[in-house]
Amino acid sequence: MDDRTNFGPAQASGIAWAQQARNDLLRIVRINEEIKAIVGVAFKINIMALNAIFLAKRAGTAARGFGVLSHELRVFSQDLRDSMVGLTRLIHACVSEVSHVLQDIRQTRLLHQAVESSRDGRLVEVLAERESRNAEHAQHLVVLRKQLKRALDDAFQLVELGGMLAKSAKIEAAYGQSFAASLAQVSGEFDGVVEEIRTSLEALRRSAFFTGR
Amino acid sequence: MKTTKTIFQDGNHKWVAIVRDPDRPDFLIDTNEYLVTHGSQGLLLDPGGAEIFPAVFSALSSEFDPLALIGVFASHQDPDTCSSLALWLEFNPKMRCYVSWMWAGFIPHFGGSAETFVSIPDEGADIPLDGLTLRAVPAHYLHSSGNFHLYDKAARMLFSGDVGAALLPAGESGLFVEDFDAHIRHAEGFHRRWMGSNEAKRAWCERVSKLEIDMLCPQHGAIYQGTDVQRFINWFDELQVGVCGG
Numbered sequence: 001m002d003d004r005t006n007f008g009p010a011q012a013s014g015i016a017w018a019q020q021a022r023n024d025l026l027r028i029v030r031i032n033e034e035i036k037a038i039v040g041v042a043f044k045i046n047i048m049a050l051n052a053i054f055l056a057k058r059a060g061t062a063a064r065g066f067g068v069l070s071h072e073l074r075v076f077s078q079d080l081r082d083s084m085v086g087l088t089r090l091i092h093a094c095v096s097e098v099s100h101v102l103q104d105i106r107q108t109r110l111l112h113q114a115v116e117s118s119r120d121g122r123l124v125e126v127l128a129e130r131e132s133r134n135a136e137h138a139q140h141l142v143v144l145r146k147q148l149k150r151a152l153d154d155a156f157q158l159v160e161l162g163g164m165l166a167k168s169a170k171i172e173a174a175y176g177q178s179f180a181a182s183l184a185q186v187s188g189e190f191d192g193v194v195e196e197i198r199t200s201l202e203a204l205r206r207s208a209f210f211t212g213r
Numbered sequence: 214m215k216t217t218k219t220i221f222q223d224g225n226h227k228w229v230a231i232v233r234d235p236d237r238p239d240f241l242i243d244t245n246e247y248l249v250t251h252g253s254q255g256l257l258l259d260p261g262g263a264e265i266f267p268a269v270f271s272a273l274s275s276e277f278d279p280l281a282l283i284g285v286f287a288s289h290q291d292p293d294t295c296s297s298l299a300l301w302l303e304f305n306p307k308m309r310c311y312v313s314w315m316w317a318g319f320i321p322h323f324g325g326s327a328e329t330f331v332s333i334p335d336e337g338a339d340i341p342l343d344g345l346t347l348r349a350v351p352a353h354y355l356h357s358s359g360n361f362h363l364y365d366k367a368a369r370m371l372f373s374g375d376v377g378a379a380l381l382p383a384g385e386s387g388l389f390v391e392d393f394d395a396h397i398r399h400a401e402g403f404h405r406r407w408m409g410s411n412e413a414k415r416a417w418c419e420r421v422s423k424l425e426i427d428m429l430c431p432q433h434g435a436i437y438q439g440t441d442v443q444r445f446i447n448w449f450d451e452l453q454v455g456v457c458g459g
Binding site for chain 2: 019106107110111113114116117118119120122126129130
């Protein structure tokens with residue numbers, strides 16, 4: 001009954017399956033930690049955008065273009081936060097599904113052992129039902145994995161747009177006359193932060209949770 | 214796989230002990246499960262932990278139709294008593310779990326639905342089994358705060374959960390207590406530490422002394438029979454419990 005010393009083909013594949021589920025859980029947890037960090041940064045962009053709006057107001061007509069871009073960056077930070085909320089919801093759904101899968105694995109292992117040691121044929125039907133439910137959970141996880149990948153791709157597109165806004169703000173800062181230096185500093189910070197998020201999201205899109213490697 | 218041993222039989226009324234799995238890993242405490250059958254129905258007492266489900270299921274099914282089990286009786290909430298519940302319910306979702314009201318909201322974490330649990334009030338309850346009446350006897354604080362033993366008056370058998378349990382050393386795996394004085398040494402430390410209340414212990418000893426008992430069947434260790442039953446009750450009555458260390 002010790003699965004480390006006495007297992008057949010079903011248990012062997014069960015062990016691989018369990019390893020895969022444990023890896024998935026670990027990878028989702030890492031994705032979640034990264035998303036939490038991005039949410040913190042998105043909040044920072046919102047504050048930075050507010051400051052930039054005030055700065056542009058003080059600079060007057062010389063920073064009109066910069067002011068428009070600051071407003072857009074503020075909208076971007078809100079969109080980014082909404083996007084992260086959606087990602088977090090999907091991650092929680094993935095964690096829940098992987099937890100189901102881990103529970104399935106244990107139940108299935110024990111039922112397999114019972115089938116092998118018992119002469120009660122009806123247990124085979126119970127095992128078949130259990131395996132059919134396992135397949136449902138596994139399929140649901142496949143769907144969630146795809147949804148999460150799509151949501152990450154969408155977030156990445158959004159951040160690409162944010163990057164363009166930040167770069168445009170850098171150009172607009174040059175026209176800020178006596179405020180040019182301050183505007184350049186603010187737009188440079190924007191660009192840096194957005195680049196940081198872009199790098200994080202790019203890494204997440206390559207996570208082994210999606211590629212299996 | 215565990216082995217089954219019929220320890221009482223009168224026609225279609227049986228007590229079967231499901232015991233001693235040679236393949237059990239050492240890190241799992243050994244447990245005894247008991248099957249009570251009467252007529253066409255059966256009740257499994259402390260069905261055991263999830264990890265030993267395969268061993269218990271296969272042993273039980275060699276003796277009795279597991280679909281004829283009406284339920285399980287859980288003496289208390291510990292994982293070694295009933296964490297296999299979800300697996301039994303996968304096989305037969307109609308099974309019920311008789312347990313102290315205190316744990317009826319806790320044990321569902323092992324599995325089961327709202328319909329699964331039959332709460333036993335503190336004073337105990339009768340459990341019907343195809344014309345036979347079994348009695349859930351209060352044993353609170355021995356060791357769990359909501360704890361029951363199961364008495365079968367017709368068979369004169371008492372399932373005593375952790376009371377009477379002994380942690381037997383390797384090589385001493387007899388099903389029945391043969392040398393009380395030697396055996397009780399393996400029970401002493403367990404009872405001192407696991408049993409939390411001298412008052413509760415006293416009340417239990419008085420309660421069960423009034424019952425006619427041929428066998429006292431614990432969840433761990435060996436079964437007490439004949440005069441050893443009263444010897445055990447007297448020994449337990451005098452033992453100071455709720456003691457840590459020393």
